Amino acid sequence: MINITFPDKQVRQYPEGITGLDIAKSLSNSLAKEVLSVIVNKETWDIARPITSDSEIIFQTWDNNEGKHAFWHTSAHLMAETLECFYPGIKFGIGPAIENGFYYDVDLPGNTTISETDLVKIEQKMLELARQKNPVVRQDISKDDALAYFSSKGDEYKIELINELQDGTISLYKQGNFTDLCRGPHLPNTEYIKAIKLTSIAGAYWRGNEKNKQLTRIYGITFPKQKQLEEYLVILEEARKRDHRRLGKELELFTFSQNVGQGLPLWLPKGATLRELLETFLKKVQKKYGYVQVISPHIGQKELYEKSGHWAKYGKDSFRPISTPAEGEFFMLKPMNCPHHCEIYKYKPHSYKDLPLRFAEFGTVYRYEQSGELHGLTRVRGFTQDDAHIFCRPDQLKEEFIKVIDIVLYIFKTLEFKNFTTQISLRDPEDHEKYIGSDENWEKAETAIIEAVREKGIDAVIEMGEAAFYGPKLDFMVKDALGRKWQLGTIQVDYNLPERFDLEYNGADNQKHRPVMIHRAPFGSMERFVAVLIEHTAGKFPLWLAPDQAVIIPVSEKFNEFSKNVLNLLNNSDIRTVFDERNEKVGKKIRDNELKRIPYLLVLGEKEQETNTISVRKQGEGDKGNMKIEEFINLIRNEVENQLKEI
Numbered sequence: 001m002i003n004i005t006f007p008d009k010q011v012r013q014y015p016e017g018i019t020g021l022d023i024a025k026s027l028s029n030s031l032a033k034e035v036l037s038v039i040v041n042k043e044t045w046d047i048a049r050p051i052t053s054d055s056e057i058i059f060q061t062w063d064n065n066e067g068k069h070a071f072w073h074t075s076a077h078l079m080a081e082t083l084e085c086f087y088p089g090i091k092f093g094i095g096p097a098i099e100n101g102f103y104y105d106v107d108l109p110g111n112t113t114i115s116e117t118d119l120v121k122i123e124q125k126m127l128e129l130a131r132q133k134n135p136v137v138r139q140d141i142s143k144d145d146a147l148a149y150f151s152s153k154g155d156e157y158k159i160e161l162i163n164e165l166q167d168g169t170i171s172l173y174k175q176g177n178f179t180d181l182c183r184g185p186h187l188p189n190t191e192y193i194k195a196i197k198l199t200s201i202a203g204a205y206w207r208g209n210e211k212n213k214q215l216t217r218i219y220g221i222t223f224p225k226q227k228q229l230e231e232y233l234v235i236l237e238e239a240r241k242r243d244h245r246r247l248g249k250e251l252e253l254f255t256f257s258q259n260v261g262q263g264l265p266l267w268l269p270k271g272a273t274l275r276e277l278l279e280t281f282l283k284k285v286q287k288k289y290g291y292v293q294v295i296s297p298h299i300g301q302k303e304l305y306e307k308s309g310h311w312a313k314y315g316k317d318s319f320r321p322i323s324t325p326a327e328g329e330f331f332m333l334k335p336m337n338c339p340h341h342c343e344i345y346k347y348k349p350h351s352y353k354d355l356p357l358r359f360a361e362f363g364t365v366y367r368y369e370q371s372g373e374l375h376g377l378t379r380v381r382g383f384t385q386d387d388a389h390i391f392c393r394p395d396q397l398k399e400e401f402i403k404v405i406d407i408v409l410y411i412f413k414t415l416e417f418k419n420f421t422t423q424i425s426l427r428d429p430e431d432h433e434k435y436i437g438s439d440e441n442w443e444k445a446e447t448a449i450i451e452a453v454r455e456k457g458i459d460a461v462i463e464m465g466e467a468a469f470y471g472p473k474l475d476f477m478v479k480d481a482l483g484r485k486w487q488l489g490t491i492q493v494d495y496n497l498p499e500r501f502d503l504e505y506n507g508a509d510n511q512k513h514r515p516v517m518i519h520r521a522p523f524g525s526m527e528r529f530v531a532v533l534i535e536h537t538a539g540k541f542p543l544w545l546a547p548d549q550a551v552i553i554p555v556s557e558k559f560n561e562f563s564k565n566v567l568n569l570l571n572n573s574d575i576r577t578v579f580d581e582r583n584e585k586v587g588k589k590i591r592d593n594e595l596k597r598i599p600y601l602l603v604l605g606e607k608e609q610e611t612n613t614i615s616v617r618k619q620g621e622g623d624k625g626n627m628k629i630e631e632f633i634n635l636i637r638n639e640v641e642n643q644l645k646e647i
């Protein structure tokens with residue numbers, strides 16, 4: 001018999017060689033139906049794999065990443081099997097599970113290509129094979145046997161992968177007529193897969209290297225229930241409509257120019273207004289919390305980043321250093337603001353009474369990203385962080401954390417992110433060696449974060465071993481309107497940079513001490529944040545943030561004079577108003593401006609001119625009736641004030 005320990009620390013005895021699935025069955029039928037993989041002593045296993053020694057286990061279902069991954073990874077194998085039916089001689093690269101589904105990189109025989117219409121026939125065949133309920137069988141074999149198998153098949157990519165593996169046993173997984181090199185884990189059989197959608201085809205170089213052959217990448221997603229696929233497709237369609245690249249163009253927020261360079265966004269007037277509003281908003285909040293603005297240049301000497309350690313870590317993959325006519329002088333495009341802010345800290349000696357110092361900067365940084373990785377505003381080569389660095393005493397950490405959390409929560413409230421989760425990343429308790437800083441400081445910092453989060457009444461997941469080597473951190477993940485998760489707002493403690501830059505302050509004991517540094521950027525970067533905001537709101541920004549808050553629509557040219565007067569009055573009252581002067585029907589003008597997501601539409605005609613009023617329509621709410629201009633100004637002001645109200 002072996003002892004199986006469950007997450008709640010309960011221990012039960014089972015016969016040696018029992019599988020995860022059988023353990024699940026012994027607990028409940030519904031669990032047995034839902035379990036997809038099982039974590040055995042921190043390693044994810046097939047639920048059909050025999051457990052032969054005392055183990056700690058955690059079941060993984062569709063609600064866990066590890067469960068989904070086993071499901072999608074099995075689906076990738078099923079797709080590969082199907083592709084081999086249709087395209088004999090096809091060779092396989094890698095086929096991992098990803099965040100939403102899976103893909104497989106394949107080398108099609110001869111001049112074969114796959115089109116979108118082929119995907120439908122592949123889907124159908126996959127379903128047919130899935131229904132055969134073919135068991136997925138794990139086989140542990142020697143490296144030589146594995147090489148022999150894939151050599152006989154002529155699968156050069158798998159051979160390359162196997163050659164890189166360490167000697168010892170290698171696992172293969174077989175279902176139906178298809179065998180793949182794979183670490184697993186997998187579902188017990190193919191029948192779990194009930195709904196399939198192959199979503200797209202792309203080109204992908206073998207191992208991401210442009211010098212290698214370009215393979216065909218086929219993406220797909222599968223579900224245990226047909227209904228889940230249907231729901232997913234609805235969300236996918238909605239996501240397509242909300243795609244920030246599409247809306248950014250339609251709403252004239254930003255653009256890209258191949259002449260300027262890829263990954264370098266150009267902000268159009270409306271986008272620039274939006275950004276400016278966000279910056280002003282954040283500056284105001286930060287000021288209230290004692291931040292001071294600093295400004296640092298876009299480049300810095302290479303030595304600065306050698307000192308900070310950024311060169312050693314990112315140098316090889318960054319923009320090349322800029323040389324000057326002077327001998328041996330090199331500058332880097334700034335990849336991080338932190339080293340600059342450390343130097344700002346050192347501009348004069350500090351006493352313990354000066355701390356905390358909170359330096360904030362909308363600092364633009366440049367990071368090299370491969371062209372294939374670039375994506376709208378979410379992956380760019382130049383971006384502006386809403387950065388700040390807090391230099392404080394160790395005993396001030398908790399209070400500073402609470403303040404940063406307050407700022408983050410205020411931002412979420414004001415920008416209508418109602419769902420968010422938090423994660424605290426701590427040290428690996430079994431390996432203190434890999435972290436910089438004393439045990440005492442780490443304990444202080446970790447306790448400070450945990451207490452700060454608790455005092456704010458936030459439910460945080462604690463992850464051991466997820467901290468950076470230089471300090472623990474707190475992360476916020478928001479869920480957008482479509483339920484997609486975005487990481488925003490990291491608060492990171494840092495013991496490393498103060499050490500490297502030899503930062504100090506005079507303590508009450510008149511001795512030199514090291515301050516602690518906190519990095520924090522609630523938005524992350526303006527670019528990425530705006531992208532998330534566009535997709536979350538579908539471009540319908542809250543009134544306070546809308547680049548245009550109102551549009552004036554005269555029913556005919558006769559009212560242009562009156563319209564211009566109203567326009568001036570509103571703009572002079574700081575209500576961002578535009579005038580639709582086009583010679584078009586009122587109905588069309590209303591529709592067009594609704595598509596531009598302008599919150600208020602003001603229709604002006606005979607009646608309005610005579611009574612010096614405006615007829616107000618609100619986006620999504622319809623007619624609000626006639627009102628005096630003063631009344632409208634107050635309406636807007638109240639609505640904005642309400643949106644910006646503190647919690």
Ligand SMILES: [Zn+2]
Nearest residue numbers: 073182183184
């Ligand atoms: Zn696999």
Ligand SMILES: [Zn+2]
Nearest residue numbers: 337338389519
């Ligand atoms: Zn930083």
